[in-house]
Amino acid sequence: MNLPDAALTTSPTTPPSLLQRFAASRFGQALVALLMAAGLTWLSFRLLPALLRFWDAALLHLLSWLPLSDAMAGRMSLELPLWGEFETPAIQLWLAAADSQAWLGNLGGAALLFLLASLLRPALRSVVRALAGFHLATLLLQAASPLDYDVAQHTHHLAVISIGLLLSLPLVMAATHYIVERSHERRLLATLMIAAFLVLSLPLKLLAHAALLQFMSPLAMPTLFLVFGPAFDILCVSALYAWAITWRHHAG
Secondary structure, three states, X not given: OOOOHHHHOOOOOOOOOHHHHHHXXXXXXXXXXXXXXXXXXXXXXHHHHHHHHHHHHHHHHHHOOOOOOOOEEEEEEEXXXXXXXXXXXXXXXXXXXXXXXXXXHHHXXXXXXXXXXXXXXXXXXXXXXXXXXXXXXXXXXXXXXXXXXXXXXXXXXXXXXXXXXXXXXXXXXXXXXXXXXXXXXXXXXXXXXXXXXXXXXXXXXXXXXXHHHHHHOHHHHHHHHHHHOHHHHHHHHHHHHHHHHOHHHHOO
């Protein structure tokens, strides 16, 4: 049976509107990414007082579970231009000056780490030996001129860098991840995931540093800051970023 001509004709598709064409263009995508980054940055600054209260409560709760003698959670401030007083969490912990046993332990640890590096692969061997050399150099500097640097300042500076990463995260994501990711939902989810890591890891990192310094003596401060400070944060953030990049390949 022959169908009428009207049944064979297809209805014309509706052309995209000007707003849809603009949103799909590169300029529109870039504008949306910048607006999203600006909104998330504004939200981060607005939530900072609440985050400070959360970090204070988390430190107080975790300190009650850890055998850190005389450790107290508090805040320290840093005067910044165009900002004023910038408060961060910190841990106050008095540590005795390093005795001869602490010096021998740190010197022996650096030497042992340098020797054990020969058992590793060449790429990793160079990194471990450089770390051992760095620790030995800081010990020699502290022997010549002791550092006027306590646990409170150490944890304060760690918190300053972590909070700086948190506040700059939306703009960094806009300049990197938002360029290759077209989905606004995945853009937002990736940014919130990395921000959640920075928020939740901050009190744990401060407590870990305080506990390790009480065990290892203040001589380990520079090495701990190098290995488990900003470099560790950037390594973890890079790993989460690399995972987020793969989401678009598994979408749908």
